[in-house]
Structures are given as C-alpha cells and as structure tokens.
Amino acid sequence: MSTVWLIASGKGGVGKSTLAAGLGVSLGREGQRVCVVDADLGLRNADMLLGLSDRVVYDLMDVAKSGCAPEQALIAVPGEEQVFLLPASQFARAKDLDPKDFRHVIRGLRESFDQILIDCPAGTERGLRGAMACEPDRALVVATPDDVSLRDAEQLCGLIRKKALPGPQLLVNRLRPELIRTGEMISAAAAAAALDCPLLGEIPEDPLVYRALLRHLRVTDVDCAATRAFARIAQRMCGGEVPLPDYGRRPEGLLRRLFRRAPKEVRILDH
Numbered sequence: 001m002s003t004v005w006l007i008a009s010g011k012g013g014v015g016k017s018t019l020a021a022g023l024g025v026s027l028g029r030e031g032q033r034v035c036v037v038d039a040d041l042g043l044r045n046a047d048m049l050l051g052l053s054d055r056v057v058y059d060l061m062d063v064a065k066s067g068c069a070p071e072q073a074l075i076a077v078p079g080e081e082q083v084f085l086l087p088a089s090q091f092a093r094a095k096d097l098d099p100k101d102f103r104h105v106i107r108g109l110r111e112s113f114d115q116i117l118i119d120c121p122a123g124t125e126r127g128l129r130g131a132m133a134c135e136p137d138r139a140l141v142v143a144t145p146d147d148v149s150l151r152d153a154e155q156l157c158g159l160i161r162k163k164a165l166p167g168p169q170l171l172v173n174r175l176r177p178e179l180i181r182t183g184e185m186i187s188a189a190a191a192a193a194a195l196d197c198p199l200l201g202e203i204p205e206d207p208l209v210y211r212a213l214l215r216h217l218r219v220t221d222v223d224c225a226a227t228r229a230f231a232r233i234a235q236r237m238c239g240g241e242v243p244l245p246d247y248g249r250r251p252e253g254l255l256r257r258l259f260r261r262a263p264k265e266v267r268i269l270d271h
Contacts, residue, residue, distance in 0.1 A: 002110040005117045005237070006136040006165070009143065010152025012122035015173040016142040018209065018219060020119040021049035022227070025220040026234035028082035032114040035074065037106070038088035039131045040121045041097060047087045050077050051218050061089040064101040070108055084113075094126045099133030106134040115237070123152075124159050132163055138237075139168045140200065145175060145186050150194060157195055169200040171233065176205050180248025187248055201233035204247055 007023075009016040017040070024036040037060065038046035047053045058073035063086070070086065077083040086109070089096075109116050118134060121127030139160050143153035153170075160168045172188035179185035186194075188202035208224035220227050235242045 002113055003115055004136045006139045008120040009122050010156040011149055014142050014144045014149055017045045017119050019142055020117050021046055022219050022230040024083050024117050025080055026230040027115050028080045030234050030238050034083045034115045035109050035113040037086045037118045039118050041088050041092045041094055044088040044090045046119055050085055056087045059087045059089045061092045064105050099130045103133050124156055139165050140171055141168045142171045144173050145191050168197055170197040172202045174205040175202055175247045177248035203229040
C-alpha cells in the first residue's frame with residue numbers, strides 16, 4: 001500500500017526541496033518505488049536537484065489538465081531505477097491547478113508507487129492549501145532552528161491540524177552542533193518540543209551540500225553528513241527504528257575537541 005507524504009515549510013529557504021529530492025533517492029535505495037511530485041507551480045526546482053533539468057517534456061499541469069498519461073510525464077532519475085519525478089510547470093500558477101484534479105493525479109500514482117513525496121510550495125497560502133487536497137497519509141514540516149522559521153512552522157502545524165490532516169512530523173535542517181553546545185542554537189529535540197510535534201529527523205549544516213549543487217551534482221551522490229542523515233530518515237519513513245543523532249547534545253570525542261575550530265565571535269557594529 002502506498003504512502004503519500006506532504007513535505008511543507010512555513011517559510012522559504014529552509015531546504016525543503018533539497019530534502020524532498022534527497023529523501024526520494026534515499027527511499028529508492030531502501031528498495032521503495034518512489035515518485036517525487038513537484039507541486040510548486042511556477043517555481044520548479046526538483047528537476048534541477050535530481051539532475052533532470054534537460055529532460056522535462058510534460059509536467060504536472062499536462063497530466064492534470066490536458067489528458068497526458070502520467071507515464072508520459074514521469075522522468076526516471078538516472079542511476080536510481082526506483083525513483084521518478086513528476087515535474088511542476090514552469091509557467092503555471094497555483095490558481096491554475098484545481099485541487100480536485102490534483103487529488104485525481106495523486107490517486108492514480110498510488111497504484112504504481114510505494115512512496116509519493118509531494119514537494120509543496122513554501123508558506124501557508126493557496127498553493128499549499130491546494131496540495132493538501134491530495135489526501136496525504138503523512139505530513140512533514142521542514143524548519144531550521146531559528147525563531148523566524150519556527151514561528152512560521154508553528155503556523156503551518158496549526159493549519160495542518162485545522163485541516164484534519166495526519167498530525168505533522170518535524171524535520172529540523174541546518175543544525176550546527178557547536179552552536180547547540182554553546183547555547184546559541186536550540187537542538188532539534190527542543191524545536192520539536194516547542195512545536196509539540198514528533199521529531200522524525202535532524203540534518204546538520206553541511207557545506208558539501210552547496211558545493212555539490214555548484215557542481216550540478218545530486219546531494220545524495222556525495223558522501224557527506226547530510227546524505228547519511230537522509231538515509232536514516234528514509235529508514236524511519238519505512239518503519240525502521242533508527243536512533244536520532246541528537247546533534248550537539250552528545251559529548252564530542254577527545255580528538256574532535258582538540259582540533260575543533262571555535263566559532264567566530266559575534267561583534268556588534270558601532271554606528
């Protein structure tokens with residue numbers, strides 16, 4: 001039986017689309033047949049994150065409105081035989097996609113895939129509300145451990161509960177263990193407690209993610225801490241019991257303590 005995951009964020013720029021793409025590939029490597037659905041109409045990104053930007057012919061709007069068969073629009077991810085992308089339209093807007101049509105598309109995909117990941121538009125406006133009509137089985141809220149992102153995540157969690165969708169689970173991205181230890185950044189567990197939301201996973205800040213994107217590589221093709229975090233989260237999404245790393249809360253080893261660079265001091269400018 002397939003599982004539809006709604007992947008959303010209260011604000012943009014928290015790494016939601018990168019997570020959706022990374023989790024899609026990681027789930028495929030767990031033996032799941034996966035479809036990543038880019039529902040961010042007009043701001044298509046998943047194709048670039050999965051290395052498919054030059055292979056898009058048909059898109060979500062063609063399937064929903066023009067009678068295009070899903071098989072014509074789905075794009076296989078190279079080297080990942082279990083993972084496919086249904087891209088968003090680059091030129092449509094949220095108002096162009098009827099929620100009933102979107103729900104019909106997702107129902108059709110359920111017949112062919114084990115896991116369906118819907119990369120939603122950021123925020124809580126029309127685009128997200130339309131995506132919510134797809135009858136998801138799970139809702140994932142992506143946030144970073146700062147006050148602005150967490151406040152927006154709180155509003156998003158409230159909306160998900162108001163719509164009577166499955167209770168949201170939290171993914172905390174861009175954690176800095178050294179800042180958690182100094183008390184400047186809250187831990188993923190503290191963020192989950194503040195939002196009263198179960199914690200599904202935590203992903204450390206990893207400069208290799210950006211470097212991979214600069215080289216037009218998929219993050220999951222690079223051996224880095226973020227890729228390993230995606231793999232752990234994917235195992236939990238499949239029902240596995242994988243311990244949370246609890247970044248910043250566990251003591252460091254002796255060598256790491258000896259050679260760790262201290263964070264730069266925050267200095268207030270004189271005006």
